[in-house]
Amino acid sequence: MECDPIGTVHTPHETTSDAPRQGLRTDAEGTLELHEAYHEGLSGFDADRVVVVWWADRADRSVLTLDRDPSRGVFTSRSPARPNPVCLTECRVLDAAPAAGRLHLRGVDMVDGSPVVDLKATL
Amino acid sequence: MECDPIGTVHTPHETTSDAPRQGLRTDAEGTLELHEAYHEGLSGFDADRVVVVWWADRADRSVLTLDRDPSRGVFTSRSPARPNPVCLTECRVLDAAPAAGRLHLRGVDMVDGSPVVDLKATL
Numbered sequence: 001m002e003c004d005p006i007g008t009v010h011t012p013h014e015t016t017s018d019a020p021r022q023g024l025r026t027d028a029e030g031t032l033e034l035h036e037a038y039h040e041g042l043s044g045f046d047a048d049r050v051v052v053v054w055w056a057d058r059a060d061r062s063v064l065t066l067d068r069d070p071s072r073g074v075f076t077s078r079s080p081a082r083p084n085p086v087c088l089t090e091c092r093v094l095d096a097a098p099a100a101g102r103l104h105l106r107g108v109d110m111v112d113g114s115p116v117v118d119l120k121a122t123l
Numbered sequence: 124m125e126c127d128p129i130g131t132v133h134t135p136h137e138t139t140s141d142a143p144r145q146g147l148r149t150d151a152e153g154t155l156e157l158h159e160a161y162h163e164g165l166s167g168f169d170a171d172r173v174v175v176v177w178w179a180d181r182a183d184r185s186v187l188t189l190d191r192d193p194s195r196g197v198f199t200s201r202s203p204a205r206p207n208p209v210c211l212t213e214c215r216v217l218d219a220a221p222a223a224g225r226l227h228l229r230g231v232d233m234v235d236g237s238p239v240v241d242l243k244a245t246l
Contacts, residue, residue: 001126001178001238003207023246038206040187043196050198053209055124064163073166073221075173075242083161084126084240086176086209098196115124117207119198123146 003086005115006041007034007101009054011108016058020109022078022087029094030108032116034101042098042119050103052089053118054110056080090122126209128238129164130157130224132177134231139181143232145201145210152217153231155239157224165221165242173226175212176241177233179203213245 011030013019020026032052034042059080066072066079074082087110095104103119134153136142143149155175157165182203189195189202197205210233218227226242 001128001180001240003124003126003209005124006206023244038187038198041196041198041206043188043199044192044194045196045199047199051211053207053211057124064161065166069167071167073164073168075161075164076166076168076170076244078243078246082241083129083164084176086126086241088174088176088211088243090246117124118205118209120201120211121146121199123201123213 003117006038007032007116009052009108009110009114009116011110011112013111016111019111022080022109026107026109028108029106032103032105039101042101045096045098047121048093049122050091050093051120051122052091052116053120054087055115055117056085056087057115058111059085061085086117126240129161130155130239132231132233132237132239134233134235136234139234142234145203145232149230149232151231152229155226155228162224165224168219168221170244171216172245173214173216174243174245175214175239176243177210178238178240179208179210180238181234182208184208209240
């Protein structure tokens with residue numbers, strides 16, 4: 001099942017160890033830029049929160065248990081290290097420019113430059 | 124970015140039109156079966172809720188706007204029709220058999236037989 005990157009997210013976290021643990025709240029701000037072919041998918045976007053689905057391209061895909069507790073499998077956690085490194089981060093939208101395919105976000109925990117797979121309405 | 128199916132989810136929804144709209148609550152029950160190579164990833168699983176990340180393999184990947192309102196892009200929604208048909212469903216866990224790689228779930232909105240990409244702890 002092939003995922004195409006729809007864009008990139010720019011954050012202050014330069015490396016995996018700089019990034020906050022998945023699921024922990026952070027106030028870090030970043031910018032999500034969609035590739036031009038996908039701008040239309042953002043038409044009419046006016047939400048104040050969004051779920052960013054992103055790909056942890058620097059994560060270890062070979063692990064099935066947690067480093068910090070090998071009795072627990074990766075599916076009991078939100079660690080980016082897992083067979084399919086698809087990560088979910090719910091962010092606050094500080095500014096949206098749908099025609100430019102750009103969102104300014106608060107609460108980014110991705111490593112800078114991570115590929116974006118999808119954006120979803122929050123429930 | 125290649126996603127490997129880690130398992131399959133069995134639900135009462137035989138076709139896309141039978142399945143509830145993404146994000147709407149449903150009481151439907153189903154069974155998630157991990158492929159054997161991934162059973163270890165479920166070790167120690169004892170949560171009562173889980174986020175199922177699944178692949179809508181029968182969805183139209185070519186659309187960028189909503190059928191019901193073409194002024195709105197797919198990224199303002201949770202419709203499975205989108206460039207990367209990665210869907211998120213938070214389910215209640217009725218029974219877990221980690222060693223067998225099996226979860227019995229309530230709240231399934233997937234079409235029967237949909238491939239599973241990931242399982243995540245809820246926040």
